[in-house]
Amino acid sequence: MNETLVQLRKELHKHPELSGDEHATAKRITEFVKGFNPTDIISNVGGAGVAVVYEYGNDGPTVLIRCELDALPIVEENTFKHQSKNSGVSHKCGHDGHMTIVAGLSIWLTNATFKKGKVVLLFQPAEETGKGAVKVIEDTKFTTLNPDYVFALHNLPGFKKHTISVKSGYFSATVQSISIKLKGKKAHASEPESGINPALAVAELIQILSSFVQPNAQRKDFALVTPIYINLGEKNYGISAEEAELHYTIRTWSGELMTELEDNIKKATNDIADKHLLVFDMEWFEFFPASNNNEECVALVEKVAKQQNLELVENPNSLKFGEDFGWFSQRYKSTIFGLGAGENQPALHHSNYDFPDDLIDSGIRMFKGLIEEILGK
Helix, strand or coil: CHHHHHHHHHHHCCCCCCCCHHHHHHHHHHHHHHCCCCCCCEEEEEECCEEEECCCCCCCEEEEEEEECEEEEECCCCCCCCCCCCCEEECCCHHHHHHHHHHHHHHHHHCCCCCCCCCEEEECCCCCCCCCHHHHCCCHHCCCCCCCCEEEEECCCCCCCCCEEECHHHEEEEEEHHHHHHHEECCCCCCCHHHCCHHHHHHHHHHHHHCCEEEECCCCCCEEEEEEEEEECCCCCCCCCCCCEEEEEEECCCCCHHHHHHHHHHHHHHHHHHHCCCEEEEEEEEECCCEEECHHHHHHHHHHHHHHHCEECCCCCCEEECCCCCHHHHCCCEEECCCCCCCCCCCCCCCCCCCCHHHHHHHHHHHHHHHHHHCCC
């Protein structure tokens, strides 16, 4: 195990930053890779993003390896020496480990002797909010890089350590969140008939939205409509409620099914609001398009995993979480794959999660193999 990289990972873990505010993290990464002589370091890509470029010739393909800079608004439960120093913020998705793997490639790339092509190490901001990838892709600093291949990995607790999970087609779900605000009319609690209380509308809407769920992830019409937050009225016992608010996340595989589900939710909300004489407002946010893996890239991942003697998970299921890598898969030949983090590892986003350092080596081996397959031909 490379102790320099383990130390980098722990430093990143100690100093997490939320989506859109990853400037100190980006600076740490920049200072680290500077020592390994990249051709160029492009800062402030799509926000705090950093693109580290290694050029080996004017012609040949460009391979981009992407990871994420941001942490989560979660209080860390762990008490080890590298615990988060930023109150209420911690790396509970393993982005500290993903960054370390990608930064670790610079140690190898500085001495690589490819006769052609280019490698870009992309440290992307704001993955957790679904805003980062699209801002990076639309930044002219990024578009000039014009990658031919884009790869990423995500550590997966619950899977045997160092196993590789990859599949063609949808690897992660299309995900977005919604807030629905309902407004009636305030009245004295002793005379609710003088006002319009949204309580019955909320009860009906919860029932109808639950009818849109198809929980079987093996089906093409898979759909989750998950209640996140529901609020009605206020704690004032002389007032009949006037306002209510509901928040949900919705998940499907395809964008087409997501559009259909959106339409169904809009119609249900409109019908119930009309029925109960309520005014309503809907807001959609935190959109993550599905990561739709390219077949050629998947074949390369499988080939490299076998070369590295890393066990492939046969016929893995698509993952139900959102991952804004999907924006890359809409525009570039790309694939994201899973790296098993251990069957007993705390789950992603749990307060006691910590990235296993022994994954750094297997992650680097996978990306090195992919770069060699493409640039070494």
